[in-house]
Amino acid sequence: xxxxxxxxxxxxSLEPKLGDxxxxxxxxxxxxxxxxxxxxxYGDEANGKMKLTVQSxxxxxxxxxxxxxxxxxxxxxVSVLVRSTHAVLNIPADSVARVRDIITDLRPGIRVxxxxxxxxxxxxxxxxxxxADRFGLANMHGTHGIGHTRMATESAVTTMGAHPFxxxxxxxxxxxxxLSNHNSLRRKLRREGIHIETENDTEVGAAYLTWxxxxxxxxxxxxxxxLDDLDGFFTFVVGTKDGFGVVRDPIACKPAVMAETAQxxxxxxxxxxxxxxxxxxxxxxxxxxxxxVYFWSHTTAPTTTEKAA
Amino acid sequence: MQTIDMAKVSLRDMNKALHAxxxxxxxTTWEIVNPKGSHAIACGLDAPIDVTVRGSTGYYCxxxxxxxxxxxxxxxxxxxxxxxxSGKVVIEGDASQYAGAxxxxxxLVIKGNASSRCGISMKGIDIVVHGNIGHMSAxxxxxxxxxxxxxxxxxxxxxxxxxxLFVRGNVKSLGADCEKKEMRPEHIELLTLLLEQAGxxxxxxxxxxxxxxxNLYNFDIDNAAAY
Numbered sequence: 001x002x003x004x005x006x007x008x009x010x011x012x013s014l015e016p017k018l019g020d021x022x023x024x025x026x027x028x029x030x031x032x033x034x035x036x037x038x039x040x041x042y043g044d045e046a047n048g049k050m051k052l053t054v055q056s057x058x059x060x061x062x063x064x065x066x067x068x069x070x071x072x073x074x075x076x077x078v079s080v081l082v083r084s085t086h087a088v089l090n091i092p093a094d095s096v097a098r099v100r101d102i103i104t105d106l107r108p109g110i111r112v113x114x115x116x117x118x119x120x121x122x123x124x125x126x127x128x129x130x131x132a133d134r135f136g137l138a139n140m141h142g143t144h145g146i147g148h149t150r151m152a153t154e155s156a157v158t159t160m161g162a163h164p165f166x167x168x169x170x171x172x173x174x175x176x177x178x179l180s181n182h183n184s185l186r187r188k189l190r191r192e193g194i195h196i197e198t199e200n201d202t203e204v205g206a207a208y209l210t211w212x213x214x215x216x217x218x219x220x221x222x223x224x225x226x227l228d229d230l231d232g233f234f235t236f237v238v239g240t241k242d243g244f245g246v247v248r249d250p251i252a253c254k255p256a257v258m259a260e261t262a263q264x265x266x267x268x269x270x271x272x273x274x275x276x277x278x279x280x281x282x283x284x285x286x287x288x289x290x291x292x293v294y295f296w297s298h299t300t301a302p303t304t305t306e307k308a309a
Numbered sequence: 310m311q312t313i314d315m316a317k318v319s320l321r322d323m324n325k326a327l328h329a330x331x332x333x334x335x336x337t338t339w340e341i342v343n344p345k346g347s348h349a350i351a352c353g354l355d356a357p358i359d360v361t362v363r364g365s366t367g368y369y370c371x372x373x374x375x376x377x378x379x380x381x382x383x384x385x386x387x388x389x390x391x392x393x394x395s396g397k398v399v400i401e402g403d404a405s406q407y408a409g410a411x412x413x414x415x416x417l418v419i420k421g422n423a424s425s426r427c428g429i430s431m432k433g434i435d436i437v438v439h440g441n442i443g444h445m446s447a448x449x450x451x452x453x454x455x456x457x458x459x460x461x462x463x464x465x466x467x468x469x470x471x472x473x474l475f476v477r478g479n480v481k482s483l484g485a486d487c488e489k490k491e492m493r494p495e496h497i498e499l500l501t502l503l504l505e506q507a508g509x510x511x512x513x514x515x516x517x518x519x520x521x522x523x524n525l526y527n528f529d530i531d532n533a534a535a536y
Contacts, residue, residue, distance in 0.1 A: 253406070255405065255406070257405075270346060270368075270386060271365050271384070272345060273346075275345040275346055285384060285402075285403075287405060287424050289443075290425065290444065
């Protein structure tokens with residue numbers, strides 16, 4: 001069992017409250033997933049640069065002087081904003097691969113959580129409330145965000161096993177369910193050259209989407225083909241730079257509730273997660289259909305694609 | 310009328326107060342406010358009382374109900390009225406998956422739509438859905454009646470036994486061993502009664518009956534190679 005929450009804002013006036021609203025939703029889902037928690041938040045633009053969110057188990061060692069060390073090695077200015085065990089690096093847009101190499105070399109204890117122009121991912125082991133407090137989630141602002149509370153079934157309770165997973169620039173995935181063909185799929189994806197770090201089933205789901213998109217599929221197409229290629233139970237919520245999407249497997253036993261008003265589109269594993277949102281009493285509340293890919297975007301009209309049987 | 314505010318009273322204490330009502334209680338009308346999607350509201354009641362929940366509920370509301378009439382003035386989460394024995398549960402909004410699952414008796418009325426697996430393994434309950442139902446509904450349904458005024462999703466009545474399924478709209482697909490059946494006068498009579506009890510003005514003649522083809526009841530030796 002796990003809990004998922006998601007909030008996509010249509011009304012800009014709610015943007016300063018995004019972190020606050022998401023934190024309340026996330027903590028409500030504690031009894032669906034008390035072992036770890038994480039959030040992906042789409043916040044400020046990096047102004048032509050790239051944001052690399054990184055994590056260290058020993059931030060007091062790894063993050064000290066990191067900005068100077070990276071700037072010197074890269075020959076360009078890098079700024080570092082530390083939040084507990086995580087840090088957001090502001091780096092030149094074309095330097096992601098080099099910065100990764102430099103980090104591996106200089107500070108091998110640092111792991112990359114996410115990359116993107118607006119996306120930041122924060123996740124740790126612990127109760128959702130403690131994880132939210134540690135990163136100051138309630139004070140964050142942004143256009144949309146996705147949160148996850150984890151009750152591990154398929155692999156160890158570790159930071160890297162927590163959700164969300166980064167699947168590409170500004171893209172992330174959270175999962176409720178369990179994939180049963182993740183071992184064979186992991187072998188296949190590794191042969192294709194996709195980097196997979198853990199024995200976690202969801203990371204394989206994320207890597208699958210990364211691979212599909214590397215092969216030219218859009219995120220929507222990748223999600224649709226996941227309905228054929230992933231065996232098991234899943235409700236996925238994905239984030240992109242300008243929107244978010246939802247897909248459930250054809251059996252759809254993992255719960256999902258959505259609510260929409262003129263101000264937002266919200267997702268919760270249970271209705272409980274949505275009860276404190278503004279205007280929920282008059283919101284359109286419904287359950288997303290099985291084997292159907294839903295998308296909401298700030299730039300295009302919402303889409304609903306039912307997969308052909 | 311007794312009112313319980315779940316913003317002030319814990320779930321456990323609320324259910325305890327309802328469980329304490331005997332057949333002879335004079336506190337026959339209850340209202341529960343601020344449910345906020347909580348789980349197991351008004352679960353396991355066994356007294357002829359009226360309970361109205363003002364708002365939407367989480368998992369297993371009105372589960373195992375006996376005698377009581379429970380109204381949900383909102384939508385219901387998964388497993389509403391699961392294993393109901395008797396009494397009546399009415400949902401003004403929609404119901405999530407496996408509404409009325411394994412129910413032995415009583416009447417479940419869903420005024421909106423029901424999600425997947427509605428009436429799964431039903432064993433005598435009557436379920437009337439004013440709207441549509443999702444996939445795998447009435448899977449292994451043993452007895453009782455499922456009435457759907459709208460459409461049914463995929464695999465309706467898969468591996469069902471003797472439950473009667475009535476659908477007014479389209480059925481996306483029938484499950485294994487479920488077939489269309491003739492509407493006889495006794496079915497019209499039954500349907501008329503159920504629709505009336507459920508406050509639904511649909512005409513019984515507009516419905517199609519489905520039920521077990523009874524081909525799975527006995528082992529077919531020609532299928533031996535499949536095992």
